[in-house]
Amino acid sequence: MSMIKVTVVDREGVAHELDAPTDMGMNMMELCKSAELPVEGTCGGMAMCASCHMYVTSDHVLPEKSDDEEDMLDEAFHVNDESRLGCQIHLADALEGLVVKLAPVG
Amino acid sequence: MIQTDILIIGAGPCGLFTVFEAGLLKLRCHLIDALPQAGGQCSEIYPKKPIYDIPAYPSILAGDLVDKLMEQAEPFKPGFTLGERAERIEKDDEDQFVLTTNRGTVHRAPVIAIAGGLGCFEPRKPPIHNLAQFEDHGVEYIIKDPEFYRDKKVVISGGGDSALDWTIFLADGVASEVTLVHRRTGFRGHLDSVQKVMDLAEQGKVKLLTNAEVVGTEGQGSLETLTVNHKEQGEMVLETDHWVPLFGLSPKLGPIADWNLNIGKNSIEVDTFDYSTNVPGIYAIGDINTYPGKLKLILCGFHEATLMVQSAFKRIYPDKNLVLKYTTVNGVAGF
Numbered sequence: 001m002s003m004i005k006v007t008v009v010d011r012e013g014v015a016h017e018l019d020a021p022t023d024m025g026m027n028m029m030e031l032c033k034s035a036e037l038p039v040e041g042t043c044g045g046m047a048m049c050a051s052c053h054m055y056v057t058s059d060h061v062l063p064e065k066s067d068d069e070e071d072m073l074d075e076a077f078h079v080n081d082e083s084r085l086g087c088q089i090h091l092a093d094a095l096e097g098l099v100v101k102l103a104p105v106g
Numbered sequence: 107m108i109q110t111d112i113l114i115i116g117a118g119p120c121g122l123f124t125v126f127e128a129g130l131l132k133l134r135c136h137l138i139d140a141l142p143q144a145g146g147q148c149s150e151i152y153p154k155k156p157i158y159d160i161p162a163y164p165s166i167l168a169g170d171l172v173d174k175l176m177e178q179a180e181p182f183k184p185g186f187t188l189g190e191r192a193e194r195i196e197k198d199d200e201d202q203f204v205l206t207t208n209r210g211t212v213h214r215a216p217v218i219a220i221a222g223g224l225g226c227f228e229p230r231k232p233p234i235h236n237l238a239q240f241e242d243h244g245v246e247y248i249i250k251d252p253e254f255y256r257d258k259k260v261v262i263s264g265g266g267d268s269a270l271d272w273t274i275f276l277a278d279g280v281a282s283e284v285t286l287v288h289r290r291t292g293f294r295g296h297l298d299s300v301q302k303v304m305d306l307a308e309q310g311k312v313k314l315l316t317n318a319e320v321v322g323t324e325g326q327g328s329l330e331t332l333t334v335n336h337k338e339q340g341e342m343v344l345e346t347d348h349w350v351p352l353f354g355l356s357p358k359l360g361p362i363a364d365w366n367l368n369i370g371k372n373s374i375e376v377d378t379f380d381y382s383t384n385v386p387g388i389y390a391i392g393d394i395n396t397y398p399g400k401l402k403l404i405l406c407g408f409h410e411a412t413l414m415v416q417s418a419f420k421r422i423y424p425d426k427n428l429v430l431k432y433t434t435v436n437g438v439a440g441f
Binding site for chain 2: 042049051070071073076077078079104
């Protein structure tokens, strides 16, 4: 199994270093849920609810946001240039060392 | 007052299938849902998305699944209370539950099945600390009656169809002034609605503020001004009578959390023998329940509904024996 390390900073500011498989078709929302971090993922990963809003704080270059993702971010709050939906960040080897911070709930 | 055998809270796939399974046992059902239509998430969030793990359907659109479930439930004539939220439960002296909605509709049944999915869908509220004090004093999350805004100054926030549609409607001689505030320059509504708003902005009938968001609400008693943060121009203050933030809906567990049910991980804990909760007569099925090994899948909800109605039957008719009858042998005899 191919693994990378990513860091998720929770809403209390605690950093969680997680082992993330890159060959299981997983995304950051699912990774957070499997680690029992407080990410809702209400819609299950279809970019349809914005409950997995997070900020990418490392300087990784991610694939551009789809229109669906951009549209859903319109319904989220505390959105800034680092905002992404976790379900749209697909775990891949290029994301080794990725750091994200969970956005406030709301 | 509405009397039934099983009162189902939540008209999503799981609640709808309960009607069918209960009907086979000659139990009548009534469904309550906070949304104005049946189907739950399938209708509200992803009606056009295909689902691939419904047995015997290699692929079915969520909206079509709801239509099929409605068709399957139809012979058993379910009742519906839609657009109302189940608010309060009491027990009467005949051991029946009396459930009242937020609009005061009263229902009575010996069994309640909570099939509430993720909870009830409520408008997403912007994180502004004093927002609550202006709710119904200038801040509304839903436009019920456009006449309410006649000759008033209105600010709408959001980038979707409802924000665009109401902007167009209110700008057409209803409100005295309409401002649309949106976080970016792109809109996700229908292209012709987007074009129409752009045209209205050019004609000066709508004030369009993009790359901006409302960050503050101020007023004495009722709303008087909004503080808007603009990406390039910084903070500005808008005078207004009303602010309508339209940021979609998100599910909240809501009043169910106060019904003395055991709650874990934001879900209702149940016994997997019959999906009963800690309150005798109240069951929880589908995405809203939790138990060791729980999977939030529609097909698991169907299974839970089927076992649950057996237990509900025994509660309602403790002296009657129940025999499993196959629909292939007996067909489906509706009410």
